[in-house]
Amino acid sequence: MTSTTSTPASLPTLRVMLRPAASYQELSRLPVVSSKWLAVRRPLLFAFVLGCTVSFAASGRLTLRLVVPATIYAAFVAIIEVVALMAVRPRTLSKATSQSFCRSVDLFFSGFGPWLLWLLSFAAVWTFAAPVNAFRWAGPHWDLYVVGALALWSGYIDFCFFRYVFQTTPQRAARCLLMQRAISWTLAVIIFGGGPLRSEIVRSLGI
Amino acid sequence: MNSTRWVAAGLIAVSLIAGTFSDTVRKNPTLMLGGYRVLSADFHVHSFPLSWATLAPWDTVLEAQRHRLDAIAITGHNHVWVAKVGSWFSYLIGGPTVLVGEEIVAPTYHLLAIGIDHTIAWRQPAAAAIDEIHRQGGVAIAAHPLFEYWAAFDATAMSKLDGAEVLHPLAYVRFPAYVQFQEFYARGRLTAIGDSDYHGLGPLGMCRTYVFARDNSPSAIVDALRAGHTVVYDRNGRSYGDPELIHLASQDPHFNPNQFDEPPPGFLVMLSRVTGVAGLLFLILFA
Numbered sequence: 039m040t041s042t043t044s045t046p047a048s049l050p051t052l053r054v055m056l057r058p059a060a061s062y063q064e065l066s067r068l069p070v071v072s073s074k075w076l077a078v079r080r081p082l083l084f085a086f087v088l089g090c091t092v093s094f095a096a097s098g099r100l101t102l103r104l105v106v107p108a109t110i111y112a113a114f115v116a117i118i119e120v121v122a123l124m125a126v127r128p129r130t131l132s133k134a135t136s137q138s139f140c141r142s143v144d145l146f147f148s149g150f151g152p153w154l155l156w157l158l159s160f161a162a163v164w165t166f167a168a169p170v171n172a173f174r175w176a177g178p179h180w181d182l183y184v185v186g187a188l189a190l191w192s193g194y195i196d197f198c199f200f201r202y203v204f205q206t207t208p209q210r211a212a213r214c215l216l217m218q219r220a221i222s223w224t225l226a227v228i229i230f231g232g233g234p235l236r237s238e239i240v241r242s243l244g245i
Numbered sequence: 246m247n248s249t250r251w252v253a254a255g256l257i258a259v260s261l262i263a264g265t266f267s268d269t270v271r272k273n274p275t276l277m278l279g280g281y282r283v284l285s286a287d288f289h290v291h292s293f294p295l296s297w298a299t300l301a302p303w304d305t306v307l308e309a310q311r312h313r314l315d316a317i318a319i320t321g322h323n324h325v326w327v328a329k330v331g332s333w334f335s336y337l338i339g340g341p342t343v344l345v346g347e348e349i350v351a352p353t354y355h356l357l358a359i360g361i362d363h364t365i366a367w368r369q370p371a372a373a374a375i376d377e378i379h380r381q382g383g384v385a386i387a388a389h390p391l392f393e394y395w396a397a398f399d400a401t402a403m404s405k406l407d408g409a410e411v412l413h414p415l416a417y418v419r420f421p422a423y424v425q426f427q428e429f430y431a432r433g434r435l436t437a438i439g440d441s442d443y444h445g446l447g448p449l450g451m452c453r454t455y456v457f458a459r460d461n462s463p464s465a466i467v468d469a470l471r472a473g474h475t476v477v478y479d480r481n482g483r484s485y486g487d488p489e490l491i492h493l494a495s496q497d498p499h500f501n502p503n504q505f506d507e508p509p510p511g512f513l514v515m516l517s518r519v520t521g522v523a524g525l526l527f528l529i530l531f532a
Contacts (some may be wrong), residue, residue, distance in 0.1 A: 052530045083528065090257075091523055094310055095446045099264035099517040100257070100512065107304055113292060144500045154529040158522065159351045166517050169447040169507070170480070176446075233295035233322030234350035237367045241352035 044177035055151035059194040062202035065145060070138055080147030087154050088112035094161035115226060117141035118146070124221035125215045128204055145203050149195040152188050155198070249531040256524030264517035273313045278499060279493045281457035281474065283500065284315040284466065287450045288359055289347065289388060289440030292331060296348075299445030302331030306340045312450045316466055318346035318359045323365050348388055349374050354397035355388035357440075368375050371402040379405070384470045386438050389413045390429035398429075408436030408470060411485045412452045412477050415442075430485065436470050437481035437486035439477035448507055452466060453477075455502070457490050465495075469490065476504040495509040 054061045089109030093100050123146055127139070163176040193215060200211035200218075228235065239245075248490045276283040291298035292305045300308060302319060309317045317382040319328035325347050332343040343497055349356040358365050360383035365374055375385040387398060398406065411430040416423035430437065434477040439452040455476045458469035469475070476494055483503070484491045494500045510518070 050531050087529065090521065092445060093264070094518075094521065096300060096304075096449075097264075097268065097311070098507075099267060100260040100521040101264040101268040101515050101517075102261060103265065103268055103307065104300070104304060105261065108299065111301060151529065158525050158529060160523050161525075164446060165522065169451050170414075172447055173418050175416050206302060219487060229294050231295065231297040231322070233324050234367075235353055237323065237350045240368075 051148055051154070054195060054238070055155075058149065058198035059202065062145070062198045066202045068204060068241070070141060072138050072140065074140055075142040076118075076138075080144050080150070081120060083111040084119075084147060084150055084154065085109050085116045087157055088115065090158040091161040095112040095164040098165050101117065114229065116147075118222050118225045118229075122225075123220045125221055126200075126217045128206060128210070128214070142203065146199055149199055151197070152191045156184065156188050166225045248524060249422045249527055252530070253408070253524050253527035256520040256527065258523055260517045260521030261511040262338045263515065264521065266289070267511060267513035267517065268311070269423075270310050271313050272310075272322065273315060274499075276497075278497055279490075279499065281469075281490075282308055282460055283494070284453045284456045284461055285444065285450065286316040286318075286341075286456050286466070287314055287441050287452075288318040288320070288344070288386065288438060288454060289302060289348065289357055289443075290317045290319050290443045290472075291321065291348070291411075292319055292327045293445075295324060295327065295389065297444055298424070302327050303334040303441075305449070306331055306335045306338070306343060309341050309450050312448055314341050314453065315461055316344065317344040317449075318344040318357070320346035320348040320357055320359070322350050323364065323367050325361065342463055342466060343363075346383075346467060351397070354394045357400045359384050359386060359470065360463060371397045372399070372405055373403040375407075376444050377401060381385050382467070384408065384467055386410065387429065387471075388440075389422075390426060391415075392425050398432075403433045403530050406433065406435060408438045408473075408475075409524040410442075412439035412479050413442055413446070414451055416452075417480065427485075429515065436473045436475045437475050438470075439485075452479075452502055455486075455494065456489075476502075513518075526529075 067128055084107050089105045089112050090100055092108035103230065104199035123143065148215055161174055164172045167175060195200055197211050198214050200214040201208060204215065262457060273285060287510055290305060292302040305319065319331040321327045330346040332345055332531040335341060335343040344360050345362065346357060346359045347361060347365060349358055349367050351366055354371045356371060357376040361378060361381040365377045368395040378385045387406060392410055411432045412427050413426060416426055438456045441449060441451040443449045455464055456469045457474040473487055474490060476490050477486060478484050494502065
């Protein structure tokens with residue numbers, strides 16, 4: 039390993055956010071680091087940031103009363119992401135590229151920077167702005183545009199992950215991305231907002 | 246751990262300590278007016294899961310307590326079991342009164358069913374859903390009645406409807422919504438309701454209803470809603486509801502119509518906010 043390459047343990051999320059293709063190409067050439075902690079640390083960070091966002095949005099501060107339980111509930115989102123990643127991981131190719139699953143999880147979650155920054159900005163709006171202004175600036179309609187842009191950005195990052203870490207063809211990487219999204223987002227929507235789903239589908243289709 | 250991570254961890258630790266110590270419950274003193282107990286309530290509250298909400302029912306109950314609410318209705322989207330969990334938890338800890346409710350999300354209308362026992366189907370006209378709510382001993386309240394939902398509330402449904410949200414956070418975001426809520430409320434003899442449609446964002450009880458009930462039991466609150474014994478105040482100083490009760494409340498110096506106002510954040514809260522956001526930013530970018 040040369041001094042210019044980073045180990046997965048020290049990879050800043052920022053680099054993956056800004057230069058996903060180059061970062062993942064570089065990482066795919068690094069020797070395998072095998073540790074179970076790798077499969078846990080970034081999913082845990084994601085759940086913790088989600089838990090902190092819940093606390094900020096609800097009470098305008100970080101309080102253990104909300105951060106601890108919200109982090110536990112938010113872990114289901116991280117688990118869903120891992121399950122979806124497991125489902126689309128090309129097993130034969132992974133052997134060839136010698137990527138351990140724990141390392142795959144770590145690298146995959148290092149591409150969550152755009153979502154984490156969005157959560158933080160969302161938390162900051164609800165924390166520092168007056169409630170009426172927060173509703174105006176970060177209400178449901180505003181979110182749709184931002185989430186749409188984020189989905190494209192994070193989609194490109196994850197495409198690079200599948201392309202270079204799993205060393206697949208662009209077509210196969212795109213298929214992995216779509217399948218991973220279909221599994222994880224469908225499960226998340228059902229758990230998080232499944233109550234009115236059938237009614238909303240009926241309304242949208244005009245049945 | 247490198248130095249950046251130590252800085253991030255330190256900032257987050259300071260934020261958690263300051264935030265946890267400043268997280269106190271403020272209780273309303275019991276207020277009696279004209280023989281009624283005045284209760285501060287929010288009848289449109291969602292909890293995780295299934296309803297696009299972030300807080301679990303027990304956390305929602307604790308948050309209601311913190312915002313000095315005497316009563317809430319947890320209104321899951323097309324289900325009641327989460328509300329029952331919240332009600333059970335609040336009973337255990339001696340928290341605010343939690344009414345079991347449902348937001349019936351139908352393709353053409355949204356209707357709050359307050360004080361019911363089991364889920365009411367969404368695949369039926371509004372009038373039929375209201376009949377079912379009444380059969381279960383509950384009250385039916387039109388949720389955020391924007392113009393697009395008006396057609397579902399035909400003459401039959403309007404004659405059976407108990408109340409309408411005349412105030413909802415949308416009223417502060419979109420002026421047409423503010424006007425439409427008031428116009429819908431004026432369509433019939435309806436109980437005035439102010440609700441926050443809480444999904445875990447912002448203060449619970451940001452829009453609230455003052456209920457004049459004989460006590461704080463669920464049945465007394467439902468009876469008061471059915472009788473129209475409510476008062477709602479918006480941030481523009483306008484009041485809605487029973488004129489006699491509005492007059493009664495205005496005469497009493499102990500009655501505070503602006504309970505939705507958050508107290509200005511103190512030093513600990515500001516410390517928690519600034520260090521928390523900064524710490525998380527470091528953690529995200531350099532983790």
